[in-house]
Amino acid sequence: MGSVSITLKDGSIHEIPRGTAVMDVVKGISQRLAREALVARFNEQLVDLNSIINGNGKLEILTFDDAEAREVYWHSTSHILAQAVKNLYPEASLGIGPAISNGYYYDFDVVKGFSPEEVEAIEAEMKKIIKENYSFKRRELSLEEALDLFTENKEPYKVELIKELPEDSTISIYEQGGFMDLCAGPHIPSTGRVRALKLLNVAGAYWKGSERNPMLQRIYGTSYPKKKMLDEHLFKIEEAKRRDHRKLGTQLDLFSLHDEGPGFPFFHNKGMIIWNELENYWRKEHRRHGYEEIKTPIILDRGLWERSGHWDHYHENMYFTEIDEVSYALKPMNCPGSILVYKTKQRSYRDFPLRMAELGLVHRHELSGVLHGLMRVRSFNQDDAHIFMLPSQIKDEIVGVIEMIDDFYSVFGFEYKVELSTKPGDAMGSDEIWEQAIEALRDAVESKNIEYCINEGDGAFYGPKLDFHLEDCLGRTWQCGTIQLDFLFPENFDLSYIGSDGEKHRPVMIHRVIFGSIERFIGILIEHYGGAFPTWLAPVQVLLLPIADRHQEYAAALKEKLESHDIRVEIDSRNEKIGYKIREGETQKVPYMVIVGDNEVKNKNLSIRKRKVGDMGTLALEEFLEVVKREVRDKTQ
């Protein structure tokens, strides 16, 4: 036997008998830590607390405060979920059950989906399992033994998973209270560690995420070591739902959706104010960055789409129509239109880079199940631009767009994630051209020191892209900005320019958007601000609240005065008490309310109330004008 020496996180070295369980070491350190410990890291590897130490090494004890331990915790809860389902539905086959951010899920193959009542019963069964406080026990076996075991247990999905492992693998399984699952581990010591849990929703999910595979029933849930933490998490979900742009869109009268036009949002006056402010800002910035602006039609001849490749590669997403017995398509992208404009002249290298912007309305047929408020629709406005340039200008242009996107997003205070999407299965062009384009994008993004991840096979059919993702209220991410490098459309459309040598050459193209879709961007903005738009975007910037009818006249004069400074003002002239009007102004999230009563009329000043903050005291009209105008000018958050 003998002893081994282990080094703890604080640097202290302990001599312990070889073969001691990690948990016993922890108990030697602190009873409290022993209660909170979930899993350990021994020599950089996560291990069970039940595991045995057989050598020298570095030992770290992880609790729920560590992200890795939380993952283990949720993963273990998913095993409890699986056990509960197997207890109640012995004929169910198990899929997979990983931890996800803030919880876990488990997939089951069952004859019929779970009803809400059944889910409740499953949750109750889970609580029973927790009460029993079964230990998670690890067992290792050979691949063959594992195959036999899971074949015998009628777990075809597990068998499939095992078959994909290398032949000489050692397979680990975990058992708790008679339930057994294929699993690499590690796990928390016992089911009793889960103190509070909740099953959140049920949904179908294809086995291995492929439409060709059977659809399994996925149950999502979460769990915490303290009831209070669970309650906080559930409260956060509720809070997030209050920021849902679909709900706020109705409450704030920004837009509406109708059965008569699924995926085709209707924008109301207040929504259009935000839209137009975004466009105004966008135009100003694009002029400053050397863009020209064009507008091309939304219906174009079939031949154009055949030539661009959309007919072959994008057909399923397109809408078609016929005019005078000739077939046309509604444009799903703006690029072919831009290209026609490019071709109206003989272009010179001196024109490059030629930055041609277009706020273009595109239509795309999306599957009914993916439609989502303003985020995923069937017709949307892209703040598109196509940059035609020399190959030598590629990097500078991409960097220029990256910087522009960063400038735009920082105005709104957005954090974003960048993805580099590579060649899809159904793509045009050679691997060499693709590789070249991918390298150019990679080079540009790395030169800006921006972190990014690779999204294999997710490029457009004509080129790879850098995607910029923003988050919605529930943490789902949506692609907004994108930069796509394209060597193929110039080829397909036989684009040319005259070089300094007097010869014809082929230009390179960038397709790019910053907002992405104005609709989606507004959706994200609504959720980001929770409807409380900064003054420059707020549909109503100042709400005038007369105390009584005799103050209406003064309020009307003020309104006129503010409007002459391009401030958006409304008067709440209803016969209501001031508290009522303030409440309404707050729920409508108007940045400034101005109370107009006898005092104000007499003293010729304004009593200001700021959204969320409350009474700000009085200001002279000129002072107030300056405050509002400065916020608008600076786009103050």
Add this chain to the structure above:
RNA sequence: GCUGAUGUAGCUCAAUGGCAGAGCAAUGCAUUCGUAAUGCAUAGGCUGGGGGUUCAACUCCCCCCAUCAGCUCCA
């Protein structure tokens, strides 16, 4: 498109086979009010659409549409 759930007044939600209701909003009247809801009254419905079962359907069954969550797909 797939799996499951949902669809009742402008909004949020009741009504489990027997007269379709409430709160908020709207409208009218009274009140003329000082920093998050004044009172009273009125009006508002082909219960998403179509078919069926039943003496009787918001309620049970079938088909369709839309929405929500997720999967797949995408800006």
